[in-house]
Amino acid sequence: MVWVVQAQHGSDEAFTKLVEAYQTHVYNLCYRMLGDAESAEDAAQETFLRAYQHLHRYDQKRPFATWLLSIAAHYCIDRLRRRKFSMVSMDAEEDENSLELPDADAPNPESEMMHSEQREHLQVLLKRLDRMDRAAIVMRYWHDCSESEIAEALQLTVSAVKSRLHRARRELAGLWQEEGPHPKPERRPHESPAF
Amino acid sequence: MNHRPFEDWLLEDQHLTSDQERELQAHLRTCTTCSAIAESNLALHSARMISPTAGFVSRFEVRLIEHRNATRIRQIIGTTILVLAGLALVYWFASPFIQEVMRSPADWITNVVGDFLFILTSVQAFSEVSRVFTHLLSDFISPIGWLVILFLVSGLGVVEVLSIWQFTRTPQGV
Numbered sequence: 001m002v003w004v005v006q007a008q009h010g011s012d013e014a015f016t017k018l019v020e021a022y023q024t025h026v027y028n029l030c031y032r033m034l035g036d037a038e039s040a041e042d043a044a045q046e047t048f049l050r051a052y053q054h055l056h057r058y059d060q061k062r063p064f065a066t067w068l069l070s071i072a073a074h075y076c077i078d079r080l081r082r083r084k085f086s087m088v089s090m091d092a093e094e095d096e097n098s099l100e101l102p103d104a105d106a107p108n109p110e111s112e113m114m115h116s117e118q119r120e121h122l123q124v125l126l127k128r129l130d131r132m133d134r135a136a137i138v139m140r141y142w143h144d145c146s147e148s149e150i151a152e153a154l155q156l157t158v159s160a161v162k163s164r165l166h167r168a169r170r171e172l173a174g175l176w177q178e179e180g181p182h183p184k185p186e187r188r189p190h191e192s193p194a195f
Numbered sequence: 196m197n198h199r200p201f202e203d204w205l206l207e208d209q210h211l212t213s214d215q216e217r218e219l220q221a222h223l224r225t226c227t228t229c230s231a232i233a234e235s236n237l238a239l240h241s242a243r244m245i246s247p248t249a250g251f252v253s254r255f256e257v258r259l260i261e262h263r264n265a266t267r268i269r270q271i272i273g274t275t276i277l278v279l280a281g282l283a284l285v286y287w288f289a290s291p292f293i294q295e296v297m298r299s300p301a302d303w304i305t306n307v308v309g310d311f312l313f314i315l316t317s318v319q320a321f322s323e324v325s326r327v328f329t330h331l332l333s334d335f336i337s338p339i340g341w342l343v344i345l346f347l348v349s350g351l352g353v354v355e356v357l358s359i360w361q362f363t364r365t366p367q368g369v
Binding site for chain 1 (some may be wrong): 206207227228231232234235236238240242244245246247248251252254255256259260272280
């Protein structure tokens with residue numbers, strides 16, 4: 001929060017610290033929303049640029065991460081909307097770019113390969129969700145945002161977020177069922193089967 | 196137990212008691228829908244964050260500098276256009292006077308000085324006349340007369356305001 005205040009007073013160094021601290025959060029959201037590394041990089045850079053330009057509007061009562069994610073989510077939703085109406089289909093290109101190669105140095109390459117396939121499968125399914133539902137899912141499961149934080153970030157009501165999450169998860173499960181075969185995910189120790 | 200509560204437990208991420216968990220496990224073995232929900236839930240919860248490639252901050256700094264330069268260039272271009280447009284407008288309005296001045300500067304200066312002196316003497320004369328007039332009137336009209344005049348002028352003002360209000364209130368051209 002000190003960096004935020006310093007950045008609001010015009011310190012570029014403090015803003016650079018903020019970029020360092022939040023780059024993974026913002027990039028991950030952009031990647032999950034857009035589905036390819038190049039677009040995610042561009043969207044994340046644009047998010048930080050917009051945050052820099054409108055830093056004076058940031059209300060310090062809100063969590064800074066939520067504010068940043070809100071900018072990123074809205075930017076990605078707009079970008080997806082534009083992409084939808086563009087003449088050129090980018091699906092093939094996206095699928096090609098979004099392949100995540102397994103880490104060859106991992107202790108168990110087979111397990112790593114399985115996890116990588118599973119993540120890739122999830123990413124493919126995410127792309128089939130509605131833009132707003134996708135943003136809600138990513139904020140909920142990757143960024144641990146509460147329903148009220150998601151509502152604030154996406155300018156929805158809490159009940160709308162609940163219903164979107166519910167619908168998106170049902171849809172995701174349906175797609176998961178249809179798209180098989182896929183590797184069975186490993187459950188974490190002491191974790192509820194609902195997770 | 197039917198299918199519905201299990202699906203709700205899974206979709207709402209509910210924390211389950213050990214009995215509920217056992218029932219759910221038994222249900223998952225027979226229900227493919229709930230099994231798919233549980234698997235997708237698990238995949239969501241075990242999904243990892245993806246980091247940008249190294250040098251993200253440096254790339255951002257470069258982009259920020261480029262953005263600032265572009266903004267500065269836009270501001271310079273905008274200001275230049277505004278100043279040029281203003282000068283063109285001033286020249287357009289002032290060109291008749293400028294042409295006149297250029298034709299014979301001495302005549303123009305004489306005219307300007309003459310106009311200035313005329314305005315000055317007119318103002319002086321008008322103030323002198325009004326001073327004399329008010330002095331004379333104050334002798335002829337009593338204070339009650341002044342009150343009556345003031346009352347009449349105010350009344351006329353009120354009547355005018357009311358009539359304008361009435362006129363604007365009525366829809367026109369219908």
